[in-house]
Amino acid sequence: MSDSPSSDSSETEEVHAPKRTATEAGREASKRRTFAVISHPDAGKSTLTEALSLHAHAISEAGAIHGKAGRRGTVSDWMDMEKARGISISSSALQFPYGDAIFNLVDTPGHADFSEDTYRVLSAVDSAVMLIDAAKGLEPQTMKLFDVCKARGLPIITVINKWDRPGLDPLALMDEIRKRTGLIPTPLTWPVGVAGDFRGVLDRRTGGFIRFTRTAGGAKLAPEEYLQPEAALALEDVAWSSAAEEHDLLTLEDALHDQQTFLAGRTTPVLFAAAVLNFGVGQLLDVLHDLAPSPTSRPDSAGSARDIDGAFSAQVFKVQAGMDTSHRDRLAFARVCSGVFVRGEVITHEPSGRGFATKYVHTVFGRQRETVDVAYPGDVIGLVNASALRAGDTLYAGKKVQFPPLPLFAPEHFAVMRAKDPSRYKQFRKGVEQLDQEGVVQILRSDLRGDQAPILAAVGPMQFEVATHRLEHEFATPVHLDFLEYNIARRTTAADAPELAAKRDVEVLQRTDGVYLALFKGPWHLKRIEQDLPNAMLEPLVAGTD
Ligand code: G4P
Numbered sequence: 001m002s003d004s005p006s007s008d009s010s011e012t013e014e015v016h017a018p019k020r021t022a023t024e025a026g027r028e029a030s031k032r033r034t035f036a037v038i039s040h041p042d043a044g045k046s047t048l049t050e051a052l053s054l055h056a057h058a059i060s061e062a063g064a065i066h067g068k069a070g071r072r073g074t075v076s077d078w079m080d081m082e083k084a085r086g087i088s089i090s091s092s093a094l095q096f097p098y099g100d101a102i103f104n105l106v107d108t109p110g111h112a113d114f115s116e117d118t119y120r121v122l123s124a125v126d127s128a129v130m131l132i133d134a135a136k137g138l139e140p141q142t143m144k145l146f147d148v149c150k151a152r153g154l155p156i157i158t159v160i161n162k163w164d165r166p167g168l169d170p171l172a173l174m175d176e177i178r179k180r181t182g183l184i185p186t187p188l189t190w191p192v193g194v195a196g197d198f199r200g201v202l203d204r205r206t207g208g209f210i211r212f213t214r215t216a217g218g219a220k221l222a223p224e225e226y227l228q229p230e231a232a233l234a235l236e237d238v239a240w241s242s243a244a245e246e247h248d249l250l251t252l253e254d255a256l257h258d259q260q261t262f263l264a265g266r267t268t269p270v271l272f273a274a275a276v277l278n279f280g281v282g283q284l285l286d287v288l289h290d291l292a293p294s295p296t297s298r299p300d301s302a303g304s305a306r307d308i309d310g311a312f313s314a315q316v317f318k319v320q321a322g323m324d325t326s327h328r329d330r331l332a333f334a335r336v337c338s339g340v341f342v343r344g345e346v347i348t349h350e351p352s353g354r355g356f357a358t359k360y361v362h363t364v365f366g367r368q369r370e371t372v373d374v375a376y377p378g379d380v381i382g383l384v385n386a387s388a389l390r391a392g393d394t395l396y397a398g399k400k401v402q403f404p405p406l407p408l409f410a411p412e413h414f415a416v417m418r419a420k421d422p423s424r425y426k427q428f429r430k431g432v433e434q435l436d437q438e439g440v441v442q443i444l445r446s447d448l449r450g451d452q453a454p455i456l457a458a459v460g461p462m463q464f465e466v467a468t469h470r471l472e473h474e475f476a477t478p479v480h481l482d483f484l485e486y487n488i489a490r491r492t493t494a495a496d497a498p499e500l501a502a503k504r505d506v507e508v509l510q511r512t513d514g515v516y517l518a519l520f521k522g523p524w525h526l527k528r529i530e531q532d533l534p535n536a537m538l539e540p541l542v543a544g545t546d
Pocket of ligand 1: 039040041042043044045046047048161162163164165273274275276277
């Protein structure tokens with residue numbers, strides 16, 4: 001495996017990194033807070049990301065990271081399709097200091113469409129910030145994300161956003177979270193003023209009032225004033241007393257933060273915010289600093305922990321090609337799991353056993369790329385032109401380690417792909433294999449459909465567009481897609497496959513990893529087949545994963 005030079009001249013410098021010690025890894029790891037912001041589209045993820053970095057002084061003005069088309073400073077223009085739609089489909093990380101901590105905010109795809117990348121990012125973080133729109137409550141993708149976090153035991157901090165707009169009753173929102181996710185909400189702040197009339201929050205840990213003041217356009221840090229309860233009552237009257245009553249009610253119900261149950265993924269601290277006005281953003285940063293977990297030793301695939309203080313190891317969670325059309329590069333994003341990464345040192349690519357020179361390593365966020373010289377557990381590094389790296393691969397130095405593979409997720413969209421020009425079959429096959437290995441889409445095959453017409457399976461339809469674009473531009477093979485009506489996949493066995501496949505409106509295919517998937521056109525179809533064939537194995541792909 002080799003990495004090839006990039007046009008960035010800063011990367012050609014010699015690396016003279018000092019020798020790093022093992023204890024440094026543990027010490028630096030304890031400063032890290034590696035998290036992702038996740039939400040249903042439009043809940044305000046991009047806005048909050050900008051607000052967080054604004055508060056942390058990583059950027060001087062909101063709007064410089066990424067956002068939607070037309071918004072000031074939109075920078076997600078790596079691929080033409082991103083440019084056309086003003087969306088971001090890459091994953092990367094923004095690192096910034098906050099107090100004595102270092103925050104790694106791992107970005108998730110910013111598009112309305114969901115993709116497997118959104119889920120994969122969750123394997124690279126130690127906690128998640130779940131954003132909920134105050135007017136909409138829990139939306140379908142919020143639920144899916146909750147499920148994946150739960151399956152991974154990931155601690156969640158919940159932020160109720162857009163409190164400056166009319167929305168649901170806060171107690172009703174807490175009830176909804178408790179009932180639908182099984183997580184017990186333990187609000188740390190409570191809104192003063194109903195949704196649409198956001199005056200500030202009651203800080204449930206001190207009982208005081210954090211008063212917000214609007215700034216023009218929300219582009220600057222919103223001033224916050226701290227008031228004692230008496231002063232808050234004098235100022236806000238009914239709004240304050242009803243917040244205080246609700247706070248007492250929550251205390252009676254035992255809705256109080258408990259660090260252990262939070263870390264175990266059983267309770268979720270809740271904050272109220274208006275990201276667009278920068279309200280509540282400072283509190284979120286403080287909560288991440290004070291409560292979010294730092295990286296800890298990760299278990300390898302045999303179940304024993306790779307000591308965080310040990311030799312360097314990392315796991316690739318995403319491979320992104322075509323981020324920069326000017327030098328068609330390919331970045332593999334890896335999370336450092338243990339030890340110290342020093343640019344220039346040779347590390348081993350576990351699946352191939354081959355050495356890998358790490359001369360070209362970046363951090364990437366939006367358009368900004370910076371060369372990384374040293375990285376610690378919890379940090380995300382982007383390895384340039386690492387053509388043999390796949391999502392899930394382990395990289396290590398010293399004693400060999402292999403981390404468990406990343407889970408494949410339950411697909412809900414299916415399409416048959418064919419080369420427009422059958423004479424380009426060889427390139428088509430190569431391209432499909434490549435996309436499969438990278439995890440761009442899942443590839444399903446059956447004897448019936450043959451190799452020339454595989455089925456692409458995806459969590460979100462955006463993945464199809466990426467696949468089509470890649471085949472056309474990298475493999476010079478234009479393709480067409482026939483979208484299929486299936487929207488549910490169930491795991492089955494080779495033995496049950498023939499009987500299931502004989503049923504109307506059911507198709508059974510085999511995924512590259514050998515798993516048999518039966519596809520159905522909806523819950524009613526599935527129910528009918530379950531009744532007809534009660535002994536057939538039709539296992540749900542649990543919690544968004546299999
Ligand atoms: P997403 O990344 O989760 O998809 O959401 P995004 O931040 O793009 O926000 C979606 C819309 O919600 C944006 O409005 C944004 O300004 C708005 N928004 C985000 N946070 C808040 C908030 O706290 N209060 C209010 N009132 N609105 C909020 P848009 O009209 O789609 O875009 P724009 O023209 O405002 O940029």
